[in-house]
Amino acid sequence: MATTGFWPVKSRLKEVIDYADNPDKTTKREYLDADLYATLRYADNEEKTDSQIYVAGINCSAEHAYEEMSAIQKRFGNRGSVVAYHGYQSFASGEVTPEEALAIGKETAKAMWGDKYQVLVTVHLNTDNLHCHFVVNAVSFVDGKKFRNKIGDHKELRKISDRICKEHEKSVLENSSFYGGEKKSYWIHQQSKKTHRDQLKEDVEYCLQYAPNFDSFMKQLKHLGYEIDPVRMSVKASGWQRSVRLSGIGYPEDAIRKRLENNLFAPDVLITWNAHRMKSPKTYPLEGLVQRLAFSLEHAHDPTTLIVDALFLLLISLFRIASELAEPVILTPDLRHEIKELKQLTSDFHLLREEGIHTIPDLESGIKKNSEEIKHLELQRSKVDNRRRRAKTEEDKEIAKKERKKLSKQLVPLRKKLKQEQQILEKVPRYYELLQKELIAEQKNKDRTKTRKR
DSSP states (O other): OBEEEEEEEEOSOHHHHTTOSSTTOOOOHHHHHHHHHHHHHHHTOHHHHTTTTTEEEESSOSTTHHHHHHHHHHHHTOOOSEEEEEEEEEOOTTSOOHHHHHHHHHHHHHHHHTTTOOEEEEEEOSSSSOEEEEEEESBOTTTOOBOOOOHHHHHHHHHHHHHHHHHTTOOBOTTOOTTTTOHHHHHHHHTTOOOHHHHHHHHHHHHHHHOSSHHHHHHHHHHTTEEEETTTTEEEETTOSSOEEGGGGTOOHHHHHHHHHHHHTSTTHHHHHHHHSOOOOSOOHHHHHHHHTTOOSGGGGSGGGOOHHHHHHHHHHHHHHHHHOSSOOOOSHHHHHHGGGHHHHHHHHHHHHHTTOOSHHHHHHHHHHHHHHHHHHHHHHHHHHHHHHHOSSHHHHHHHHHHHHHHHHHHHHHHHHHHHHHHHHHHHHHHHHHHHHHHHHHHHHHHHHHHHHO
C-alpha cells in the first residue's frame, strides 16, 4: 500500500542564514549550495538507485538537476532558509518493480508539482519495499514564487498518489486518517522528532529483545523509569498526563509473551540477558553536578532567584556525561528523551552567557528590550519605504532602497535573538521540573542500593 510524505530541507547552517545580506532573509550561495547538493546526492545515491538507472527529472534533466535548480534560484533571487522539499512515495513490499515505481513516481510528481516546479525523482532499491524520493525545488521556474508547505499540500499529494496507484492497480491505504489519528504527533514527526510514545516503543523493544521472561521484562521497564499497571497493561512516566496501554502502541500481552517465549529458548539467553539487563548505576551524576556548581534546585520555587544559565549548564553537563558512560545514568524517560536537543541546549546556553542573562527577570528584560528595538527599527523602515515610494528620482529611490536594506539587516539578528529568548523562557519551567524529578530518582535509587548492602 502506497504511503507519501514530504518535508522542507533547510540549510544546516541555519544560524548563519539569519545574518545573510539580503533584506528578504535570503541565503548566501555557499550555504545554500551545500545543502541542496547534499539532498540531491542523497536522492540519486548510486548504491540505492542501481547506478542511477532509476532516476528521472521533471522540468529539469536528471544529470544536471542541481545546476538547473540553482540557476532558477539565482535567476529569481529567491533563496530563503528552505532550499528544497524532500518527499517520498513508498510501496508495499513486492508489489512493484523498479520500472513501475519510477513510472508511478514520475506521474505523481508531475501531477503534484509539474506545472510550476522542478523535481528530481528516484527509486531506491536498498530496502524490502521500493520507494520513490522526490526533491522539489522550493522556487517556481514560472514566476519565482516559493512553494508553501501547507497541510492541504500533504493531503493533495496523498490524494494524487492514491489515484495514480489505483490506475496502476496498486494498493493504497483505504480510509486511513491523514494524521494517523494524532495531529500533534504528525507535525512532531515532520520535524524528525519523537513523541513520548515513540520513546516508550524504543524502550519496550529494547526490553523485549533481551528479557528472558515476563517478570524480567516488567522489571526492565520499571528500571527505565516507568510506573506499570499490570492489570491494564499500561505504563506511565512521571510528567505524563495519561498512562499508555502497551497494546495501543503495537504490543498486546499475547504478542509480548510470545516474543519472550522465543527469547527463553534461545541458546545464549542467559549470556545475552546478563550483558543487557538494567543495573543500578554506580554513579549519580546530577547530584555531583549540583554540588560542584553550588546550585540548589530548591531555591527555584522563587522565580526571581532561579539561575537560568546554570540550569542549562546542568542539563548540558549531564547529557555529556551520559553519552560518555557505558552504563545507564539518566533514570527518567522524559529526561532521556531531551538528550536529542543537546545542540539547541548548547546554543541557548551560549546566548544566555553572551547576553549576561542569569535570572528570569534578566531574560524578561532582554525580551522587552529586543521587542522595543525591533519595533523602533520597523517604524524607521516603514518611513524609509514611504520615502522610497514617493521618490521623484531614481537616485533618491536607490538611496532609500539601500537604507531599507541596512535596516532589514539589523532586524534579522534581533528577531532571531528575540525568538530564541522567548523559547528559552517557555522551556525553563519544564527543564527545572525534569531535573528535579531526576534528582529525586537518583536519591531513591541511591537509598535502594544502600538498603540492599545492609
